Amino acid sequence: MQGISRRHFFGAVCGGCLAVREGFRATPVQAQAGGTAAAAGPVRTSRFGPNDTLGNMNLLTPQKVQEAARLVTQGRAYPMGIVVDRSTPAFPPRSVGVTVLMPGQEGGQTFGNNKMSYVDDMISGWLGVGTQIDTFAHLGVDYTFYNGNKAQDFVRTTGVTKLGVENVPPMVTRGVLVDLAKFKGKPRLDGGELVTADELRQAMQQQNVRVTPGDAVVLHTGWLSTLPENPKRFGDEEPGIDGAGAQLLAGMQPCAVGADTWGVECVPFKDPNVVWQGHQILLAQNGIHILENLDTSALVRDGVSEFMFTLGQPRYRGAVQAIINPVAIR
Amino acid sequence: MQGISRRHFFGAVCGGCLAVREGFRATPVQAQAGGTAAAAGPVRTSRFGPNDTLGNMNLLTPQKVQEAARLVTQGRAYPMGIVVDRSTPAFPPRSVGVTVLMPGQEGGQTFGNNKMSYVDDMISGWLGVGTQIDTFAHLGVDYTFYNGNKAQDFVRTTGVTKLGVENVPPMVTRGVLVDLAKFKGKPRLDGGELVTADELRQAMQQQNVRVTPGDAVVLHTGWLSTLPENPKRFGDEEPGIDGAGAQLLAGMQPCAVGADTWGVECVPFKDPNVVWQGHQILLAQNGIHILENLDTSALVRDGVSEFMFTLGQPRYRGAVQAIINPVAIR
Amino acid sequence: MQGISRRHFFGAVCGGCLAVREGFRATPVQAQAGGTAAAAGPVRTSRFGPNDTLGNMNLLTPQKVQEAARLVTQGRAYPMGIVVDRSTPAFPPRSVGVTVLMPGQEGGQTFGNNKMSYVDDMISGWLGVGTQIDTFAHLGVDYTFYNGNKAQDFVRTTGVTKLGVENVPPMVTRGVLVDLAKFKGKPRLDGGELVTADELRQAMQQQNVRVTPGDAVVLHTGWLSTLPENPKRFGDEEPGIDGAGAQLLAGMQPCAVGADTWGVECVPFKDPNVVWQGHQILLAQNGIHILENLDTSALVRDGVSEFMFTLGQPRYRGAVQAIINPVAIR
Amino acid sequence: MQGISRRHFFGAVCGGCLAVREGFRATPVQAQAGGTAAAAGPVRTSRFGPNDTLGNMNLLTPQKVQEAARLVTQGRAYPMGIVVDRSTPAFPPRSVGVTVLMPGQEGGQTFGNNKMSYVDDMISGWLGVGTQIDTFAHLGVDYTFYNGNKAQDFVRTTGVTKLGVENVPPMVTRGVLVDLAKFKGKPRLDGGELVTADELRQAMQQQNVRVTPGDAVVLHTGWLSTLPENPKRFGDEEPGIDGAGAQLLAGMQPCAVGADTWGVECVPFKDPNVVWQGHQILLAQNGIHILENLDTSALVRDGVSEFMFTLGQPRYRGAVQAIINPVAIR
DSSP states (O other): OHHHHHHHHHHHTOSHHHHHHHSOOOSOTTOOOOSOOTTOSOOOOOTTOTTOOOGGGGGOOHHHHHHHHTTOOSOOEEEOOOOBOTTOOOSTTOOEEEEEEOTTOGGGOOBTTTTEEEOEEEEEEESSSSSEEEOTTSEEETTEEGGGEEHHHHOOTTOOSSSOGGGOOOEEEEEEEEEHHHHTTSSSOOTTOBOOHHHHHHHHHHTTOOOOTTOEEEEEOSGGGHHHHOHHHHHHOBOBBOHHHHHHHHTTOOSEEEESSSSSBOBSOSSTTSOSHHHIIIIIITOOEEEESOOOHHHHHTTOOEEEEEEOOOOBTTOSEEEOOOEEEO | OHHHHHHHHHHHTOSHHHHHHHSOOSSOTTOOOOSOOTTOSOOOOOTTOTTOOOGGGGGOOHHHHHHHHTTOOSOOEEEOOOOBOTTOOOSTTOOEEEEEEOTTOGGGOOBTTTTEEEOEEEEEEESSSSSEEEOTTSEEETTEEGGGEEHHHHOOTTOOSSSOGGGOOOEEEEEEEEEHHHHHTSSSOOTTOBOOHHHHHHHHHHTTOOOOTTOEEEEEOSGGGHHHHOHHHHHHOBOBBOHHHHHHHHTTOOSEEEESSSSSBOBSOSSTTSOSHHHIIIIIIHOOEEEESOOOHHHHHTTOOEEEEEEOOOOBTTOSEEEOOOEEEO | OHHHHHHHHHHHTOSHHHHHHHSOOSSOTTOOOOSOOTTOSOOOOOTTOTTOOOGGGGGOOHHHHHHHHHTOOSOOEEEOOOOBOTTOOOSTTOOEEEEEEOTTOGGGOOBTTTTEEEOEEEEEEESSSSSEEEOTTSEEETTEEGGGEEHHHHOOTTOOSSSOGGGOOOEEEEEEEEEHHHHHTSSSOOTTOBOOHHHHHHHHHHTTOOOOTTOEEEEEOSGGGHHHHOHHHHHHOBOBBOHHHHHHHHTTOOSEEEESSSSSBOBSOSSTTSOSHHHIIIIIIHOOEEEESOOOHHHHHTTOOEEEEEEOOOOBTTOSEEEOOOEEEO | OHHHHHHHHHHHTOSHHHHHHHSOOSSOTTOOOOSOOTTOSOOOOOTTOTTOOOGGGGGOOHHHHHHHHTTOOSOOEEEOOOOBOTTOOOSTTOOEEEEEEOTTOGGGOOBTTTTEEEOEEEEEEESSSSSEEEOTTSEEETTEEGGGEEHHHHOOTTOOSSSOGGGOOOEEEEEEEEEHHHHHTSSSOOTTOBOOHHHHHHHHHHTTOOOOTTOEEEEEOSGGGHHHHOHHHHHHOBOBBOHHHHHHHHTTOOSEEEESSSSSBOBSOSSTTSOSHHHIIIIIIHOOEEEESOOOHHHHHTTOOEEEEEEOOOOBTTOSEEEOOOEEEO
16 A cells, blocks of 8 residues: 555656656656546637747736725735745755855954944755745656747747746735635645545635635645644645545636645645646646645635735746745735 | 046955955955945844844835735836846856756657647855845845854854855845936946045935835846946946945835945945945945846836835745845836 | 857856856756767766776876976976966856954964964865866856766765765876977967867877876966956957867877966867767767966977876865866976 | 754754754854864965965875876776766756757758758756866865955855866876775675774775875765666765865875765764765865865775776866866876
């Protein structure tokens, strides 16, 4: 059982890591597709036109922003970003750390008669750690990304030349939260627990969550509470949706889909030969951003299911992800 | 003249850099203070109590957040973060860059029958680059920081153990913009142009900008327009306030003071022996965050002087700064 | 003229860089080979057997090492490594830098009654900068490397699992220097100046340089003297050999071929559609290491053409290059 | 007991780490020295003159180099560098790792008609990991380093401006090995096992190891064999000498002292208030380099106690250490 699930996990999930750990490669390019890989067709042209790079961010009209602001009735702001450090589990081989120093102040020196002292900080590591946004440049189908952009045309070692994180406009919109743990009647879902499209639909119905175009949809599974308890387990698996669930959500036209898990989708995958299909459907086929490791705990504790969602991500030129801290306000 | 201003610049501004470039050190610890270094006394205990770490962020009450949301009348969101890359000028020796790669996909491989392709990104460099927040752990007086915290007690190579950027709550508040360029009747102030406390007061009066406790105050100088034109010049000097201006603003109890410059203060400093005194007054003496390189151009173009200000900064544990992208909404 | 040579340079030389700078790609995989690409056939099996990873390092027998030691007659040791720092030109987007700090000593603290003070250092950047060794994992033919190893089988994001720099044995052998500048009767060759195989043969004959199996062959062009004068020019072009010259040298069975240039081969390439063919011939087809940016100036000044060559490269697991400092002793 | 030894360890050994882990500081600057801190006086002027930066490297005369070469009688070369990777234990918070990628080759592209493929590598981390050289800029007494150099005068964030690793000449000299494990009659010494100066003297006498000026002295404890078995234990403690042993060796005028341990000295220190005194004596007071984590296993296995020692360290400008791979030849 353990053996099987590990095989599923490593066989399917992990790119660089599995190669390193096991000398094993996920289905190579010459593999013949089975019947399940619905998304593995060519990426279609965006309904916003062949030159569009914004996807459903196009739906963030002034009306939408105003609607979002009107949701602020209590005056409470919730940080949805988690704290990241060297020990934060992440998709291998990712990690990140900061180093702090006091430049030019060796031996107790200060600057000026006013004795200025200062601390500076360096960062080194990967951007896909902790709470993060996946841009359309992050994941695609057979080297083709959102709106038909080919890796060969825009992926460069010094940064992507299109679809980069610097181009994502402010995400100010209505946010809605679906409490999947509550729906399933437990404090948190299990690792590898799939929330089917049907269950997702039911949960939303039951909890009266209606998505309107341009919303940010946030799924609460409770899984993030595993992180402090068992970081390794947290990073090895997760509950979540699959391709069908992503398709269901895409039909509702949100600007973003997020969760309190590191990958939104159920891992290990149910079919180990179909990996991150939900990402393909959301990012590549529908122009919908993905938000991972969102801290939903306080929102759920306070019974919040609708809120003003705000996100201004750091604008590194050519990056495909960013470590973020969206703020939910209600 | 050039010689003098360079001397002022290097003598005063720069920590690690000047040492490297010129083997010259700013006034060392044993220097006797002149009369101007008003802030160089001991850092006082916070009015929010001896254990406080939030400073004026304490003023962001639910009422304040609600008030901010009510400022959204047009539904327009403005990103205030600039794009950062390897060429972004920054306080020496700071710089930052990303590297993009496609792990485990050498030779055109993909993952799974659904042919998943993905791009990942690494970051390396310093956090004080581009649009940034200075936390209370960034700068102090003679190794003493906000609320009397000593460097020896909380500065660690792997991250500060107190006052770190991960602890700054969401900054959701009323934002106000003072157009200093307009006040001086020119498109942008000059490098090294001091805006005195009196001028600042007059500008605010003239433009009917009233700061209420907990606001984010943003100063527009037009200086950021120098960046694309002449990056070196942009980074070598800047217009701005001084200690007296900082004191004036501190009296109004904002939660943050920002500008469209890389250091908010006038550089070269008028007295080369008094450096970054405004930072000391805001951060260490008053618990007011500093925001640098804010893109104010679109707000000014649209005549916006009051707006909802939102900032969720990445929560790197133990960092003292972060690259940010605040969103102004109105 | 300039336009043509730039096109040659960018069209041919540069991987990541050209893509970034010009959105231009060198001949893509589907290109039809012209007549010149002699090496672009399948990489052949090593004469040292199908499992060999050492190539001509196999020739470093005890006799060879003893022979090398006997060349030490004057007792002079020459560092062949150049100093590297942030400004060292390198193949784009490579660069490297160190950061120095005094951990845990903020405010003038020391450790213990014996007042220990210490300085530590960080490194960040690329390994192919300055004086460097290219291992067999660095460059190949159509994703195939020395002895038929496929990229897909051993290239991993966290390090190659075969042919890595950690596996290169100590290179202790006879070194010989060919003075190509002297041969051409000038202090240094020009950028883009090809030394044909015939010229190379003549130069060796004229200077009585005989290569015996296992030797390290070092080519002196004088080009390194361009580095302090004009770093940009130094990095934009170089004199050197081509595929035919590499083939000539390979026939002599050296363990390594090096030069006082950043890439050993003539750049811009004479045929812009055939790039780094000499590397393919040496590394992939013949198991001969490449050494770049060797400082040969003192050896030439002292008229040394035969010496004991010693190299112990840093053993980073899974790296494909290393910054080195070989020592020539005579 | 455990409590005591841990206290000794953390109290004494570790700079940045202890601060991070325990909020505890080793004796601060204002501490009054006890009687044991023999080295904690002012650093004396070098016997090679007040401007000397080479220390005992001055003793590497042509005669010395020739003498070393004559020790090559068997033609065997031994790499003394260990393999380093992300998991190599190191003095906190040090670590280092490489990342491998194939720039500009997304989707299976190659360069040119000759289908050039290449792999490149990045490095990020600290230089004091694995087999390393400590330069005179690494460690001193109360901010004073070799020959009276003050940290304030040469330590810069972008690299030291004096005594940096780029200035260490090739270390080509006679090497001698003292087998301390054999002396104590066991395969390896224990963590925390002190080899007193008397024992060191006896061991050298018994094994007929005579040090002549300019030699590289290598101590074999067997401790390195702990590394693969128990990396954590390896890094937490080590057998070694103390200040008195360092003084004994310094009297013999070697150019370097090394060991098969990560710090040469016995850790935990016998007097927790006197830390790394051996380093102070060797580096700061006597101009003798320190070499750590030398792989001596093959030399000991082959019964080698005298050999030609060669080291060309990477020449990073301004670094204070380097990851190295000295080669012993006999």
